[in-house]
Amino acid sequence: SAVISQKPSRDICQRGTSLTIQCQVDSQVTMMFWYRQQPGQSLTLIATANQGSEATYESGFVIDKFPISRPNLTFSTLTVSNMSPEDSSIYLCSVVVAGDYNEQFFGPGTRLTVL
Amino acid sequence: AQSVTQPDIHITVSEGASLELRCNYSYGATPYLFWYVQSPGQGLQLLLKYFSGDTLVQGIKGFEAEFKRSQSSFNLRKPSVHWSDAAEYFCAASNPGDYKLSFGAGTTVTVRA
Numbered sequence: 001s002a003v004i005s006q007k008p009s010r011d012i013c014q015r016g017t018s019l020t021i022q023c024q025v026d027s028q029v030t031m032m033f034w035y036r037q038q039p040g041q042s043l044t045l046i047a048t049a050n051q052g053s054e055a056t057y058e059s060g061f062v063i064d065k066f067p068i069s070r071p072n073l074t075f076s077t078l079t080v081s082n083m084s085p086e087d088s089s090i091y092l093c094s095v096v097v098a099g100d101y102n103e104q105f106f107g108p109g110t111r112l113t114v115l
Numbered sequence: 116a117q118s119v120t121q122p123d124i125h126i127t128v129s130e131g132a133s134l135e136l137r138c139n140y141s142y143g144a145t146p147y148l149f150w151y152v153q154s155p156g157q158g159l160q161l162l163l164k165y166f167s168g169d170t171l172v173q174g175i176k177g178f179e180a181e182f183k184r185s186q187s188s189f190n191l192r193k194p195s196v197h198w199s200d201a202a203e204y205f206c207a208a209s210n211p212g213d214y215k216l217s218f219g220a221g222t223t224v225t226v227r228a
Contacts, residue, residue: 004158031214033214033215033216041220042205042218042219042220042221043159043205043207043216043218044218045215045216045217048215058215092158092159094159094216096214103161103164104149104161104214104216105161106151106158106159106160107158108157108158109158
């Protein structure tokens with residue numbers, strides 16, 4: 001298993017600003033992902049965070065809006081840029097731990113409200 | 116297109132009664148299947164998973180799920196529900212060898228005394 005922490009746990013931001021969310025894992029992981037959960041909705045995959053290279057984005061998500069970094073095996077950041085109220089969501093990182101084949105563990109999420 | 120469907124948006128069940136949550140998938144090949152639970156204000160917790168083999172899968176917290184290829188279903192069950200089972204339940208799937216999950220819309224379970 002893995003213990004995942006996210007910072008901040010929640011934030012209230014003004015439109016037009018940007019917020020960077022951090023995801024830290026206590027063990028080396030093979031893969032890291034970022035998901036979005038809009039209010040009352042299910043989870044949607046934003047991108048795969050690739051170590052040392054550009055993230056792989058899903059359809060409908062672009063790097064300019066959601067830049068992602070992953071400098072090492074245990075840490076990643078997601079930035080929500082030029083925010084609008086439509087970006088109000090819970091953002092979750094998830095990881096696949098080396099050896100736990102295809103089992104994903106999710107962080108506690110970051111609840112973002114954009115005014 | 117690949118998809119996961121949870122037909123029931125909201126289910127109310129009495130404490131002690133049985134619970135069944137439905138999940139259907141549409142994938143080209145049999146996907147890996149998962150059930151997650153999200154309690155209020157909490158993150159997602161994996162209840163159980165199916166990759167292959169025995170079609171009845173046991174999970175944590177007394178949950179089990181049955182994979183039925185003919186019906187493209189992976190329904191979650193619990194024989195006797197506890198008040199602490201009130202939560203949002205998500206069915207998810209991925210292509211074999213691919214870790215990217217597609218989630219169903221979720222089913223909210225309310226437990227009444």
